[in-house]
Amino acid sequence: MKNTVYSINGPVVKAANTRDFSMLEMVYVGEKRLIGEVIGVTDEFTTIQVYENTAGLKIGEPIESTGAPVCANLGPGIISNIFDGIERPLRDMTKLNGVFVAEGNSLFSLDTEKKYDVTVTVKVGDKLSGGDIYCTCPETALITHKCMVPPNVEGEVIFAAENGQYRVNDTVIKLKLADNTELPLTMVQKWAIKKARPIAKRLSIKRPLITGQRIIDTIIPIAKGGAAAIPGGFGTGKTMTQHQLAKWCDADIIVYIGCGERGNEMTQVLEEFSELIDPKSNRPLTDRTVLIANTSNMPVAAREASIYTGITLAEYYRDMGYHIAIMADSTSRWAEALREISGRLEEMPAEEGFPAYLPSRLSEFYERAGYVENLNGTEGSVTIIGAVSPQGSDFSEPVTQNTKRFVRCFWALDKSLAYARHYPAIDWNSSYSEYIEDLSDFYNKNVSPDFMSLRQKISNILQEETKLMEIVKLIGVDVLPDDQKLAIETARVVRVGFLQQNAYHKDDTYVPLEKQRLMMKVIAELYEKSLEALKNGVPLSDIVATGLFDKAVKIKYDVPNDELKKFDRYFAEIEEKIGGLTVTGGLL
Amino acid sequence: MSLQYVGLKDINGPLVALEGVTGVAYDEIARIRLSDGTERIGRVVELAGDKAVLQVFEGTNGISLTNTRTVFSGKPLEIPLASEMLGRVFNGAGKPVDGLGAVFPEKMGDVNGQSLNPVARQYPRNYIHTGISSIDALMTLIRGQKLPIFSGSGLSHNKLAVQIAKQAKITGEDNADFAIVFAAMGVQNDVADYFRRSFEETGAIERVCMFLNLSSDPIIERLLTPLCALTAAEYLAFEKNMHILVIMTDMTSYAEALREFSSSKGEIPGRKGYPGYLYSNLAALYERAGVVEGSTGSVTQIPILTMPNDDITHPIPDLTAYITEGQIVFDRDLDQKGVYPGLSVLLSLSRLMKDGIGEGYTRDDHAAVSNQLFAAYAKVQDARSLASVIGEEELSESDRAYMRFGTLFEEHFLNQGFDESRSIDETLDLGWDLLCALPKNELDRIDEKLLEEKYDPERAARFFGDTDIKADIANEM
DSSP states (O other): OOEEOOEEETTEEEEESOOOOOTTEEEEETTTTEEEEEEEEOSSEEEEEESSOOTTOBTTOEEEEEEEEOEEEESTTOTTOEEOTTOOBHHHHHHHHTTBOOSOOOOOSSOSSOOEEEEEOOOTTOEEETTOEEEEEEOSSSOEEEEEOOTTOEEEEEEEOOSEEEOTTSOOEEEEETTSOEEEEOSOEEEETTSOOOOSEEOOOOOBOOOSOHIIIIISOOBTTOEEEEEOOTTSOHHHHHHHHHHHOOOSEEEEEEESOOHHHHHHHHHHHHHOEETTTTEEGGGGEEEEEEOTTSOHHHHHHHHHHHHHHHHHHHHTTOEEEEEEETHHHHHHHHHHHHHHTTOOBOGGGOBTTHHHHHHHHHTTOEEEEOTTSOEEEEEEEEEEOOGGGOTTSHHHHHHHHHOSEEOOBOHHHHHTTOSSOBOTTTOEETTHHHHHHHHHHHTOTTHHHHHHHHHHHHHHHHHHHHHHHHHOSTTSOHHHHHHHHHHHIIIIIIIOOOTTSTTTTSOOHHHHHHHHHHHHHHHHHHHHHHHTTOOHHHHHHTOHHHHHHTHHHHSOTTOGGGHHHHHHHIIIIIHHHHHHHHHO | OOOEEESOSEEETTEEEEOSOOSOBTTOEEEEEETTSOEEEEEEEEEETTEEEEEETTOOTTOOSSSEEEEEOSSOOEEEEOGGGTTOEEETTSOBOSSSOOOOOSEEEETTOOOBOGGGEEOOOSBEEOSOHIIIIISOOBTTOBOOEEEOTTSTHHHHHHHHHHHOEESSSOGGGEEEEEEEEEEOHHHHHHHHHHHHHTTGGGGEEEEEEETTSOTGGGGTHHHHHHHHHHIIIIITOOEEEEEEEOHHHHHHHHHHHHHHTTOOBOGGGOBTTHHHHHHHHHTTOBEETTOSOEEEEEEEEEOGGGOTTSHHHHHHHHHSSEEEEBOHHHHHTTOSSOBOTTTOEETTGGGTSSTTTSOTTHHHHHHHHHHHHHHHHHHHHHHHHHOGGGSOHHHHHHHHHHHHIIIIIIOOOTTOOOOHHHHHHHHHHHHTTSOGGGOTTSOHHHHHHHOOGGGGGGGOSSHHHHHHHHHHO
16 A cells, blocks of 8 residues: 655654554655655554655655665765765755755765775685675775675675775675575665664773863863763854864864754865865865764754764774764754654653653763774774753753763853853863873873873862952952962963963964973973962062063963973073072072 | 635634645645635645645634635745845735835745755855944954844844944945845834835935834734745845845744744744744744855845843844854943943854954954954953952052943944944054053053054043043053
């Protein structure tokens, strides 16, 4: 029996009196063959959410079953590409449909004409199981693509193609399975976006994701395989922070998901990333980036899917042994998509109209992050960095609160810092990272044994300032004793000179760990030496008059990233000028 | 096929339901002829089996279950588009109300628009000169940007909108391809009249296309007004290669109309009773701003909204600011002090500004001046709050310098006449003059070389009547 559309309400379409559909199955709706997904099945109705605009759809148009869930196509050609929420290539779409996104085109995700230079790594007779690599090809100048046997397949190679030029849909090897059937494998595999790809085992977290952003790397670090949230009201710089991380973090591949955000922002990423050259490889950043753009005015159901599509692509590359960082901007828009669909289904709402399953969806998503051993024995990781846009800038709203339960790193962006144009506007008081313990070994071993202790000193100064500012707010700074004034002055250096970072400055936009450490060391040294001098009776005004505090603020611009020798001057000067004060002070 | 359906199944607020319909498409337009010969327009908002729910734009007054004949058009709502729309006045549904007859269409346009493919967008650069110092210097409007004005009841947002409309121009090129599309939603009669009169008086009317939905007009028609206006704007920009500035006021009325529509449809409400899709719905409007490949035109939007109870966390301003590229915020205190336009500098922001100012666009020192003005004015607020606790007398020298700077800044920079259009040079020079009222070592956002070249305490002298203060500044250096 042919199934037809019974009712239409926005993106929600129902079919009546059918038992043909299964949950989460992909379907084609209507004459235009809009892509949809089954989200509810009852005796009476099958409910479908449609990933495209339903305007013009009529009652009685056919609904076609596919028997498979909504899948991502995984193969060479993903990197450098830009897709919509259900992995349709947006660049190819402009050639077909012009400047507007049109409905019902069944474009294949990957370029099927392009030939890749394939090296086949197996021979006839090899026994392969899920995750094993059977061929490789250079995908971009930075990324070697490795085609793997799909996770649930096992068999013996009975045909292996010669090395050479192949298109993604050409058969590269054939396997004989346990039941004696033949399975040809091309360079593309499909995977259901809502199902996590299997792994051998999870490994413990031990390496940081190095971002070159001082407040993150030193004070509130994120681990490879970890999950972080960036909540912040509008204008606090969520997107800016994510752009900085996407540009500079030391992941092999970046998956950038623009989920329900501005179109111009995606254009900006496209433009900037193709112009920016990665210093390590001398290649444009687009060579390691894949973009998923489902802007706020694109269909809402596809916005819900975009998050899953993004993480599925990330897991696929993780399986090859790469480290992936996902930027999801913004998870609030995704949650709102859930709310919108839920409302159309007339489900019982929980908090603020969000569906009761919001927390479980969030945890499913964040739990797909991890540092793992893959089926083929390689190590890889997926790090998730999700922006949260709290409604009314109120962090007690459901999305922020539930996200907080599932991430171990929380970078709270603060309005008042943003108003004072202090960027990145990460509030050091309310942000936290539970990864510090896990990572301290790495820092002490790979950067310097004093790294964590310096970090502690800097944190202490900031805490001291927070405490003192309570008093200053009431009675002004002048009445404080000199040692407390010194703490405030040093904290100013930390805030302006260290935590504030200029994304538009050629040196300051990315700072290597060693320079971060030395900057901390200068500040700590300056503080300790000054404290000593104070004890010896030198007035604070003399210490400040050395100009060393102002000089410390400007280190970020004055010392280029590749001339760290210049730091010696600073240490010598602190010794000289402040040490010298003790004597003069003593004589006077 | 002109199948007529006689009568209705039920009527609920602005919605009517018909039974026994076939072949009807979602979102299509129907004409409802009443027995008295008048015609109304409805849009299909829900279909289930043989039942169709229509949203009637002109309202359901006078409609009964038996006095209608409904014909489905088979098409989404379209309006006639033509270059000659400039200089004309339409109602909220896109029908001419200026007595000059129908527009001869060059093309019919679907008002719903389609989503722009992000790949086909061009990143907005270059600015629109508004002649208003605070906007030009600190929250520069970029071509293709959507930059809303957040205001409150009783503040001078309408006056500012008129001033922007009459002064705005594209620099460097012929101003002739610049035009304004104005959409009013739920505004009072005399406010609409104020706009029309102001445009006429200044001669701007020739390059303005107005869509007016007054507060006495049907509420559901309000949902159509911005769609019509943006469709006209897109046509003029992307097919006629013009630079179009769209001013939409008041978005709060629009959102309230949406809430009313949603609740009569029986939908589950989200925050403050607004439908859960308010964000997507607003985004579908705001995202229609931009610059598109293959066209030299641009659509720039200035939506104006009044914040209920001056609350910037209210869902309407909140969701708007999450979609738009910055915001311009009115400050009631400044307004009461008599500063016009009383804009809150610290709350306002233009996200696209950094790529549309500086050499080649405005002036090479623009970024430095605006950063320093922002930073200095932020410190003014600190000094003021400290002064309110410990008294002005107890403030340190530098705090007092900031207090003084704050007053001067508000009086001379923010404050400006309704008929005063300042060039970008005038605005930036004025900024420098004011910065020179601060001690040199406080100007930490400007690099040494530029500071050396421009800093001169004498420049600030004209703001001071007496020489003592001048000497004061000299001493502090």
